[in-house]
Amino acid sequence: MALERLSQAKCFGGTQATYQHSSAETGTAMRFAVFTPPQAEAGPVPVLWFLSGLTCTEENFTVKAGAQRVAAELGLMLIAPDTSPRGDGVPDDAQKAYDFGLGAGFYVDATEAPWAQHYRMRSYLETELPALVAAELPADMTRQAISGHSMGGHGALTLALRNPARFRSVSAFAPIVSPLNCPWGEKALTGYLGPDRAAWGAYDACALIEDGARLPDILIDQGTADSFLTTQLKPELLEAACATAGQPLTLRRQEGYDHSFFFIASFIADHLAWHGARLRG
Amino acid sequence: MALERLSQAKCFGGTQATYQHSSAETGTAMRFAVFTPPQAEAGPVPVLWFLSGLTCTEENFTVKAGAQRVAAELGLMLIAPDTSPRGDGVPDDAQKAYDFGLGAGFYVDATEAPWAQHYRMRSYLETELPALVAAELPADMTRQAISGHSMGGHGALTLALRNPARFRSVSAFAPIVSPLNCPWGEKALTGYLGPDRAAWGAYDACALIEDGARLPDILIDQGTADSFLTTQLKPELLEAACATAGQPLTLRRQEGYDHSFFFIASFIADHLAWHGARLRG
Numbered sequence: 371m372a373l374e375r376l377s378q379a380k381c382f383g384g385t386q387a388t389y390q391h392s393s394a395e396t397g398t399a400m401r402f403a404v405f406t407p408p409q410a411e412a413g414p415v416p417v418l419w420f421l422s423g424l425t426c427t428e429e430n431f432t433v434k435a436g437a438q439r440v441a442a443e444l445g446l447m448l449i450a451p452d453t454s455p456r457g458d459g460v461p462d463d464a465q466k467a468y469d470f471g472l473g474a475g476f477y478v479d480a481t482e483a484p485w486a487q488h489y490r491m492r493s494y495l496e497t498e499l500p501a502l503v504a505a506e507l508p509a510d511m512t513r514q515a516i517s518g519h520s521m522g523g524h525g526a527l528t529l530a531l532r533n534p535a536r537f538r539s540v541s542a543f544a545p546i547v548s549p550l551n552c553p554w555g556e557k558a559l560t561g562y563l564g565p566d567r568a569a570w571g572a573y574d575a576c577a578l579i580e581d582g583a584r585l586p587d588i589l590i591d592q593g594t595a596d597s598f599l600t601t602q603l604k605p606e607l608l609e610a611a612c613a614t615a616g617q618p619l620t621l622r623r624q625e626g627y628d629h630s631f632f633f634i635a636s637f638i639a640d641h642l643a644w645h646g647a648r649l650r651g
Numbered sequence: 652m653a654l655e656r657l658s659q660a661k662c663f664g665g666t667q668a669t670y671q672h673s674s675a676e677t678g679t680a681m682r683f684a685v686f687t688p689p690q691a692e693a694g695p696v697p698v699l700w701f702l703s704g705l706t707c708t709e710e711n712f713t714v715k716a717g718a719q720r721v722a723a724e725l726g727l728m729l730i731a732p733d734t735s736p737r738g739d740g741v742p743d744d745a746q747k748a749y750d751f752g753l754g755a756g757f758y759v760d761a762t763e764a765p766w767a768q769h770y771r772m773r774s775y776l777e778t779e780l781p782a783l784v785a786a787e788l789p790a791d792m793t794r795q796a797i798s799g800h801s802m803g804g805h806g807a808l809t810l811a812l813r814n815p816a817r818f819r820s821v822s823a824f825a826p827i828v829s830p831l832n833c834p835w836g837e838k839a840l841t842g843y844l845g846p847d848r849a850a851w852g853a854y855d856a857c858a859l860i861e862d863g864a865r866l867p868d869i870l871i872d873q874g875t876a877d878s879f880l881t882t883q884l885k886p887e888l889l890e891a892a893c894a895t896a897g898q899p900l901t902l903r904r905q906e907g908y909d910h911s912f913f914f915i916a917s918f919i920a921d922h923l924a925w926h927g928a929r930l931r932g
Contacts, residue, residue: 380876381913433912436717439920595661631714632662639720 373506376401382442383408388428391502395494396455397487402499403428404507405438409445416513416649417447417503418642419495421522421529424554425473428452431519434631440639444646447509451495453521455488469554470561476549477525478573480562489562492573495529500536515539515645519634520598521546521554523590527575527608531583539648541589541641543634544596547608548576554602576611587618589644591637593627654787657682663723664689669709672783676775677736678768683780684709685788686719690726697794697930698728698784699923700776702810704801705835706754709733712800715912721920725927728790732776734802736769750835751842757830758806759854761843770843773854776810781817796820796926800915801879802827802835804871808856808889812864820929822870822922824915825877828889829857835883857892868899870925872918874908 378387384407393400409415418441420431431437431450441448454460454475461484463471480489504511516537518526523545530540549555550570559570571577592605599605605621612619627633659668665688674681690696699722701712712718712731722729735741735756742765744752761770785792797818799807804826811821830836831851840851852858873886880886886902893900908914 379909379911379913380874380907380917382917386913434714436720436916438913438916439717593661626661628660630660632660632667632719635717635719636661636663 372502381405382438384410384438384442386432386438393455393494393498395490395498398455398457398460400455400494400499401428401452403432403450405432405441405448406508407442407445407447410447410508414508414510415445415447416515417449417509417511418645419514419516419526420448420450421477421495421516421518421525422450422453423518423520423522424453425468426453426522427473430631431634434635435638436635437638437642440642444642446642446646446649447507449503451499454491460488461485470558474521474558476521476555476558476562476573477528478559478562481569482562482564485562491525492529495525496533513538513649515649517541517543517641517645518545519543520603520629524549524555524573524575527588528573528578530585531575531578532572534583534585537585539587539589539645540585541644543590543637543641544592544598544603544629545575545590546603547605548574550574550577551607552602552604576607579608579611579615579617584615584617586648587620588612589641590619590621591624591633591641592621593624593629593633595626596629596633598629653783662686663719665691665719665723667713667719669713674736674775674779676771676779679736679738679741681736681775681780682709682733684713684731686713686722686729687789688723688726688728691728691789695789695791696726696728697796698730698790698792699926700795700797700807701729701731702758702776702797702799702803702806703731703734704799704803705734706749707734707803708754711912712915715916716919717916718919718923721923725923727923727927727930728788730784732780735772741769742766751839755802755839757802757836757839757843757854758809759840759843762850763843763845766843772806773810776806777814794819794930796930798822798824798922798926799826800824801884801910805830805836805854805856808869809854809859811866812856812859813853815864815866818866820868820870820926821866822925824871824918824922825873825879825884825910826856826871826889827884828886829855831855831858832888833883833885857888860889860892860896860898865896865898867929868901869893870922871900871902872905872914872922873902874905874910874914876907877910877914879910
C-alpha cells in the first residue's frame with residue numbers, strides 16, 4: 371500500500387487516522403489526516419477537504435475544530451493535508467518567518483529557485499493526493515467539497531475556482547481573498563512565483579472571478595474581531611469581485627470572533643451542513 | 652484584580668480565556684483556562700471543573716475536547732486547571748519522565764522533599780482556586796461538578812469523594828482508579844508522599860470508598876482499546892469497591908476507543924448532559 375498509517379483512533383464511531391506517503395510532486399514524505407465516518411463501512415462516502423492556515427500541519431484542524439461529530443452524522447470523510455513540504459533538503463524562509471516556507475506553502479506550484487523543487491502544493495492537491503485517496507480510501511470522488519482557514523481559505527477558494535467540476539461546494543473561514551493585495555500574499559507569491567504579478571492571478575480568488583471563473587455559491591465566515599481583518603484578509607475585495615461578476619456569495623460577518631480555532635469550532639457545524647446538503651445524492 | 656488574563660476569544664457565543672495568578676499554595680504563577688457561557692451575562696452560572704492527565708496543561712482539554720458547544724447550550728462554566736506547578740525553582744523528575752514532576756502533580760499535597768514546597772495541587776484545587784474563582788468570576792459556587800481524564804480522572808474522583816458537599820456530580824474518562832495498585836500511582840505517591848502507604852489512602856478512589864466516602868452516583872467512560880487499561884487504569888478495581896460498598900457507579904466500556912482526546916471528544920457531550928442535569932435548580 372502506498373500509504374503508511376502513522377496513527378489511528380476511534381472517534382465518534384468512525385476512525386481518525388494520520389497517513390504518510392512518498393510524494394512525487396514535492397519529493398518528500400507528506401502527511402495528511404483523515405476522518406472516516408462510520409457510513410464508510412457500507413460503501414464510499416463523500417469527501418470534504420480542509421486546507422489549514424499558516425504554521426499549521428495536518429494536525430491542527432484534526433484536533434481543534436471538533437468537526438468529526440457532525441461529519442459522523444452526515445457521513446463525510448474529512449481530509450486535512452499538511453500546509454507545505456517538510457524534511458531534509460526542503461528550504462525554509464531565511465529568517466524562519468511563519469509566513470513563508472515551511473508551514474506556508476500557499477497552495478502554489480513554485481517557479482522560483484530554490485522553492486520550485488519541493489513547493490508544489492497546487493499539483494499535490496490537484497492531482498497526486500486525490501488520485502492516492504481515490505485508490506486507497508473509501509472515498510466517493512464524484513462527491514467532493516473543500517474548505518479552509520486563512521491561507522487555507524485562499525487555497526480552498528482558488529482550488530475550487532480553478533476546478534469547478536471537481537468540487538460541489540466550497541466554503542472558507544477568514545480566508546485570504548486576494549494575495550495580490552495583502553502583505554502575506556505579496557511576500558509569498560513574490561518568493562514562490564517571482565515579481566511578475568501576471569503569474570499570480572491563478573492564485574488569487576478575486577482575480578480568478580474577475581477572469582470569469584464561477585462556482586454555484588460560496589460560503590464564508592469572517593470574525594469581526596479578527597486581528598488580520600483589515601490588513602491581510604479584506605473580505606470586501608471578494609464581495610466587490612463577486613458583486614461585479616454576479617458570483618453568488620454568502621459572507622457572514624460574525625460579531626466579536628477572532629482568527630483562532632475557537633472561531634472555526636463555533637461555526638464548523640454550519641459549514642459541514644452546507645457541504646452535506648450539496649454532496650447528497 | 653488577582654487574575655491576569657493572558658488570552659481571550661469568543662467561542663460559541665461565550666468566552667474562552669486563559670488566566671494567570673500568583674498562587675500562595677504552590678508558590679508559583681499558576682494558569683487555568685475558563686469557558687464562560689453566554690448565560691453568565693444574566694448572572695452566575697454553575698461550574699464544571701475538568702482535571703487533565705499526565706503531560707497536560709490547562710490548554711489540552713480547552714482546545715481538544717470540543718466541550719464548549721454543549722457548555723454554551725447548558726450554561727456551564729468550564730474550568731481547566733494546570734496539572735502541576737511550573738517555573739523557576741520547581742523541581743522536576745530527575746529523568747524528566749512524563750509521569751512524575753512537571754505535568755504530573757497527581758492532585759496531591761506532597762510531604763516529601765523537595766516536592767513539598769511547590770507540589771500542593773490538592774490544596775490549590777480544594778481551597779485556593781475555588782476561592783479565587785468565587786471572588787473573580789461569574790460562578791455559582793453552590794453548583795459545582797467535576798470531571799477529568801486519566802490522572803485527572805483520579806483527581807476528580809478523589810476530590811469529589813473527599814468533598815461530597817462541594818460537588819453535585821462527578822464523572823471521569825479513563826481514570827486511574829487506584830494509585831495504590833498501579834505503576835503510575837506507586838511511583839508518584841512514593842515520590843510525593845513517601846513509602847508509608849497508609850498516607851496514600853486519601854488519594855485513592857477505591858480506598859476512599861472502602862473507608863466510607865460516598866457520592867450520589869459516578870459516571871465513568873473507559874475505552875476498551877485503551878493501551879493503559881490493564882496496567883494502569885484497572886476500572887474493575889473501582890467496580891469491585893463500589894459493589895462492595897453499595898456506591899452507585901455507571902461504568903461504560905466504550906468498544907474500540909483508546910486513551911486519546913478523540914475518545915474524550917466522542918463522549919464529552921454525554922458527560923456535560925449528566926452534569927447539567929444534576930446542576931439544575
